[in-house]
Amino acid sequence: MMNNINEWSHVFKLDPNKELTIDHLERLCESGTDAVIVGGTDGVTLDNTLELLVQVRRYPITVALEVSNMDSITPGFDYYLIPTVLNSRNPNWIIGQHHQAMKEYGELIDWDTFIPEGYCVLNPNAKVAELTDATTDLSVEDVTAYARLAENMLHLPFFYIEYSGQKGSVDVVKEAKAALSSTKLIYGGGIETAEEAKQYAQYADVTVVGNAIYTNFKEAIKTVKAVKGGAS
Ligand SMILES: CC(C)=CCC/C(C)=C/CC/C(C)=C/CC/C(C)=C/CC/C(C)=C/CC/C(C)=C/CC/C(C)=C/COP(=O)(O)OP(=O)(O)O
Numbered sequence: 505m506m507n508n509i510n511e512w513s514h515v516f517k518l519d520p521n522k523e524l525t526i527d528h529l530e531r532l533c534e535s536g537t538d539a540v541i542v543g544g545t546d547g548v549t550l551d552n553t554l555e556l557l558v559q560v561r562r563y564p565i566t567v568a569l570e571v572s573n574m575d576s577i578t579p580g581f582d583y584y585l586i587p588t589v590l591n592s593r594n595p596n597w598i599i600g601q602h603h604q605a606m607k608e609y610g611e612l613i614d615w616d617t618f619i620p621e622g623y624c625v626l627n628p629n630a631k632v633a634e635l636t637d638a639t640t641d642l643s644v645e646d647v648t649a650y651a652r653l654a655e656n657m658l659h660l661p662f663f664y665i666e667y668s669g670q671k672g673s674v675d676v677v678k679e680a681k682a683a684l685s686s687t688k689l690i691y692g693g694g695i696e697t698a699e700e701a702k703q704y705a706q707y708a709d710v711t712v713v714g715n716a717i718y719t720n721f722k723e724a725i726k727t728v729k730a731v732k733g734g735a736s
């Protein structure tokens with residue numbers, strides 16, 4: 505069981521608002537991936553989050569909740585990933601809801617499990633881009649500048665290049681990686697095959713596979729071996 509988040513290289517992102525068979529969940533948890541992230545943009549509730557947590561907890565795998573709303577936070581996860589959308593036009597998604605959450609829960613937080621992620625949302629058609637009113641028409645230089653801000657100004661442990669639902673530019677990932685030294689780079693978006701996963705994993709520290717779990721499970725599982733090598 506890979507409990508050290510700093511050593512992750514491949515993770516699956518499971519959406520509590522989507523259905524997965526018990527057989528697929530078992531194969532996914534036993535695939536050799538480093539962790540399961542539970543998260544999604546919409547339809548994430550306390551009920552469906554808890555239901556998924558209980559199912560995943562049957563397997564010895566690290567499980568993190570990527571917080572998308574306050575109502576679905578529950579104890580029991582190994583990590584709480586806290587997105588801040590750096591290229592949102594709305595401060596609510598950058599720091600506003602976080603401030604409110606700190607006011608309410610600040611004293612209860614176990615900081616060892618609290619992992620901030622600086623998101624750069626780049627697919628204009630993704631729900632997350634619409635929700636957060638993200639400026640997605642960015643150049644390689646723009647994204648690299650966000651990466652530098654994440655590391656050197658905000659001291660975030662993770663910078664997340666998010667193309668959810670679409671394959672992103674490998675060049676953007678490459679240049680962002682070149683600008684980072686201690687902040688780790690997460691890439692997610694549109695990965696459907698082992699070959700695609702390999703392309704992004706050349707540069708990303710952590711490669712995320714989400715939607716393909718629900719659209720082409722067999723190929724999605726092959727991305728583990730593509731990124732991590734060895735048997736999967
Ligand atoms: C008792 C206990 C365990 C306490 C825990 C304490 C704790 C951890 C408190 C949290 C404090 C805190 C600072 C919370 C933040 C609150 C908050 C709601 C912040 C906003 C987060 C944010 C910017 C959300 C925007 C959406 C987003 C970036 C979601 C991430 C996931 C994502 C991009 C999924 C992709 O979407 P998907 O559904 O796959 O999309 P498609 O349909 O297109 O595929």
Ligand SMILES: O=P(O)(O)OC[C@@H](O)CO
Nearest residue numbers: 668669692693694714715
């Ligand atoms: O669902 P996909 O497109 O694989 O994207 C993965 C992840 O980055 C979504 O937050």
Ligand SMILES: [Mg+2]
Nearest residue numbers: 519544714715
């Ligand atoms: Mg998704």
